[in-house]
Amino acid sequence: MQNTNTIFIGQKPVMNYVLACLTLFQNGSDSVIIKARGRAISKAVDVAQIAVKRFATGMDVKKINIDTEQVKSNETGNLNNVSSIEIYLGK
Numbered sequence: 001m002q003n004t005n006t007i008f009i010g011q012k013p014v015m016n017y018v019l020a021c022l023t024l025f026q027n028g029s030d031s032v033i034i035k036a037r038g039r040a041i042s043k044a045v046d047v048a049q050i051a052v053k054r055f056a057t058g059m060d061v062k063k064i065n066i067d068t069e070q071v072k073s074n075e076t077g078n079l080n081n082v083s084s085i086e087i088y089l090g091k
Contacts, residue, residue: 005029009036009044017047021089022055031062031090037069041085048087056089063088 007020017034024032036044052059065086070079 005031006033006035007047009034009040009047014043014046014050017043018050018055021047021051025056025059025091031088034087034089035084037084038082041083044085044087048089051089058091059089060091061087062090 005024007017007024009017021032021034034044034048048061052061063086065088067084067086068081069084071082072078073080
């Protein structure tokens with residue numbers, strides 16, 4: 001079950017995700033969850049910091065969860081450990 005206020009970080013530019021966060025808050029959402037895995041973690045942190053410090057007054061980082069997930073490689077079939085992060089922003 002996917003939460004409607006969740007933003008998954010991928011290949012797009014950072015400001016696209018910042019705009020998505022701000023749009024969710026403007027549409028009445030009290031919280032936003034930013035999720036990323038692997039190399040996208042640094043981009044997720046950038047999105048959260050830009051949203052909180054530059055644009056959204058009254059928004060704070062409420063909670064951060066870090067985890068390691070095991071993902072099966074398509075090429076080799078082996079299990080690889082992939083780090084993941086969830087950043088909870090709220091009013």
